[in-house]
Amino acid sequence: MRKKILIARRAPADVIERLAACFEVDAVEGDGVLAPDELRARLQGKAGAYITGTERITAELLDACPALRAVCTMSVGYNHIDLAACTARGVLVTNTPDVLTETTADLGFALLMATARRMSEGERLLRDGQWKSWSWDFLAGAEVHGTTLGILGMGRIGQALARRARFGFGMEIAYHNRSRLPADTERELGARYLSKDDLLRQADHLVLVLPYSAASHHCIAAAELSLMKPTATLVNIARGGIVDENALVAALRERRIAAAGLDVFEGEPRVNPALLTLPNIVLIPHIGSATLPTRLAMARLAADNLVAALTGATPPTPLNP
Numbered sequence: 318m319r320k321k322i323l324i325a326r327r328a329p330a331d332v333i334e335r336l337a338a339c340f341e342v343d344a345v346e347g348d349g350v351l352a353p354d355e356l357r358a359r360l361q362g363k364a365g366a367y368i369t370g371t372e373r374i375t376a377e378l379l380d381a382c383p384a385l386r387a388v389c390t391m392s393v394g395y396n397h398i399d400l401a402a403c404t405a406r407g408v409l410v411t412n413t414p415d416v417l418t419e420t421t422a423d424l425g426f427a428l429l430m431a432t433a434r435r436m437s438e439g440e441r442l443l444r445d446g447q448w449k450s451w452s453w454d455f456l457a458g459a460e461v462h463g464t465t466l467g468i469l470g471m472g473r474i475g476q477a478l479a480r481r482a483r484f485g486f487g488m489e490i491a492y493h494n495r496s497r498l499p500a501d502t503e504r505e506l507g508a509r510y511l512s513k514d515d516l517l518r519q520a521d522h523l524v525l526v527l528p529y530s531a532a533s534h535h536c537i538a539a540a541e542l543s544l545m546k547p548t549a550t551l552v553n554i555a556r557g558g559i560v561d562e563n564a565l566v567a568a569l570r571e572r573r574i575a576a577a578g579l580d581v582f583e584g585e586p587r588v589n590p591a592l593l594t595l596p597n598i599v600l601i602p603h604i605g606s607a608t609l610p611t612r613l614a615m616a617r618l619a620a621d622n623l624v625a626a627l628t629g630a631t632p633p634t635p636l637n638p
């Protein structure tokens with residue numbers, strides 16, 4: 318008998334075909350997110366779950382779906398999956414690293430540029446018919462080239478950002494990470510390791526690229542923001558919960574930092590209404606990896622993982638043994 322799987326979000330046609338060639342597929346159509354109850358119901362009797370970052374896989378859900386043997390997420394982040402609970406129940410978990418690294422770093426750099434150079438503010442003003450003339454300090458923003466980029470979280474995406482900043486924009490690179498990079502990688506990137514507090518103090522622009530977990534929840538809050546330069550920009554392309562949004566709103570309102578660029582939000586897709594009132598912020602809807610080639614690569618890698626996981630092969634990018 319063929320194993321049953323759930324594809325929990327709309328997926329590319331070739332991915333559905335590939336999975337349907339191997340398994341009995343229950344594929345969600347449309348772009349709504351399944352409510353937790355619905356997800357539990359649709360997962361009954363399924364051996365595999367093909368999910369994205371919006372489906373939460375909890376211990377309770379696993380206990381309610383004992384047939385589940387593999388959870389394959391089309392995302393590099395996996396904070397929506399209780400990995401320890403999966404491992405304890407023998408459920409294989411995979412994600413999609415590497416294929417989105419450069420694309421996400423591109424977006425991170427674009428968001429940094431847009432934030433420092435006040436591009437959204439300029440576009441809003443232009444569309445509102447408020448562009449009256451030129452003046453010497455009209456929409457004058459912060460310099461990017463030649464300044465210091467602080468990177469909090471120096472994994473694959475952090476390093477890809479560092480290369481853009483160093484070799485494209487002549488920036489100084491400073492970083493903080495759970496573990497320090499090998500000396501030759503630091504040399505190659507021209508990256509200086511700093512304590513988190515020193516990074517906050519020295520960065521002209523700070524980009525957050527660290528994984529989200531209980532340990533990194535609100536790791537940028539009022540105390541951290543107070544260490545930053547009043548001219549600094551903060552960019553978050555990691556997960557919304559890393560930043561205390563209310564503290565960020567206060568810091569931006571009081572100009573304790575100059576500007577922020579957010580691709581991710583604590584309650585996304587809901588956006589804290591206070592963020593929407595600020596002029597000195599660029600807000601985009603979690604599109605770090607959103608190019609067609611990259612999203613297709615992610616979707617296909619997640620399918621490769623699921624096929625391998627349920628046919629006894631080693632998945633290309635496992636998160637647990």
Ligand code: DGY
Nearest residue numbers: 370391392393394606
């Ligand atoms: C990821 O892959 O974790 C992204 O945030 C989702 O596109």
